[in-house]
Amino acid sequence: MKIIYHCFGGTHSSVTAAACHLGMLPTSITPKNEDLLAIPFFDARDNHDHGNITLMGIDDNGNDIYFVGRRSCPQLLENIIYGLAREFDIPPHHFKLVSMEGKINFSMRLGGFMSRRFKWIYPGRPLVTRGTINAFTSIINLVRRVKARE
Amino acid sequence: MKKLIFYNDTGFPYAALAAAIRSGVLPAHRPPTSNELEQVLAQTGLGRGDASVYNLGQSKQGDSCLALWARGNGDMIGRVIKSFLALMRVDNYELVHIKCRKNLLVKTGVVLTRIPGLRYLGLMLVYRHILKIYRELKPIV
Known part of the structure; x- marks a missing residue:
């Protein structure tokens, strides 16, 4: 199965969730700033990457783990993907879309916007990293639920 | 047989019209009648578009004609389609970006179609606009 985590920019919450899914981050303790900044693609994607479904890795069960940025349009992404799957006869159990909506806090929004949109790496990156650490529990809970349903 | 995916991001179903011309639902050799146009728009709706497929x-060659449209985010829509089909290892498709733009006539027409009693007038304005851009749409398909 292909599991696709999606969020606004495809560079913070979805990347963190994909990294958790693949065991790149500790699940029992809260990660440190350095742990998050060491994740590939974390706070590194721009506007022109939105919509590019990118492979993060393959989990222990052989599932391909992807992430994508879809701006503020989760419905648009879902309509395209489910519509194409229907027309191209792709079975629904071959992929799963996981929205990160509701797992993002104000620090992540503000820091992500500063860092990615305006390129204010400082103070944007420390702010979004702090926000991700604060949201880590809800992100890891979502990932656990996704893994449990496989 | 491949699938043709028409899409646009201007908030009007130009992609659906282009797909309908290609599939023969709308005539390619002459402008459509208002009834023919209404039949297609009844199927797809006149909304801004939520990227439903x-x-x-x-078409005569047996290619399926798909259409989707939204308001804005055209660059992202193209990337989502290409990357999703690539990761599913699908390559028997052709992506066609329709670049027609809305004008005041069609914007007014779409608003009027939502008002009870003025629907017919709204459809007439939309029809006038489609007649104008029909020549633009035909070479694309």
Whole structure:
């Protein structure tokens, strides 16, 4: 199965969730700033990457783990993907879309916007990293639920 | 047989019209009548578009004609389609970006179609606009 985590920019919450899914981050303790900044693609994607479904890795069960940025349009992404799957006869159990909506806090929004949109790496990156650490529990809970349903 | 995916991001179903021309639902050799146009728009709606995928039938060559549209985010829509189909290892498709733009006539027409009693007038304005851009749409498909 292909599991696709999606969020606004495809560079913070979805990347963190994909990294958790693949065991790149500790699940029992809260990660440190350095742990998050060491994740590939974390706070590194721009506007022109939105919509590019990118492979993060393959989990222990052989599932391909992807992430994508879809701006503020989760419905648009879902309509395209489910519509194409229907027309191209792709079975629904071959992929799963996981929205990160509701797992993002104000620090992540503000820091992500500063860092990615305006390129204010400082103070944007420390702010979004702090926000991700604060949201880590809800992100890891979502990932656990996704893994449990496989 | 491949699938043709028409899409646009201007908030009007130009992609559906292009797909309908390609599949033969709308005539390619002459402008459509208002009834023919209304039949297609009844199927797809006149909304701004939420990127739902519509199947407008098959062309003479047997290619399926798909259409989707939204308001804005055209660059992202193209990337989502290409990357999703690539990761599913699908390559029997052709992506066609329709670049027609809305004008005041069609914007007014779409608003009027939502008002009870003025729907017919709204459809007439939309029809006038489609007649104008029909020549633009035909070479694309």
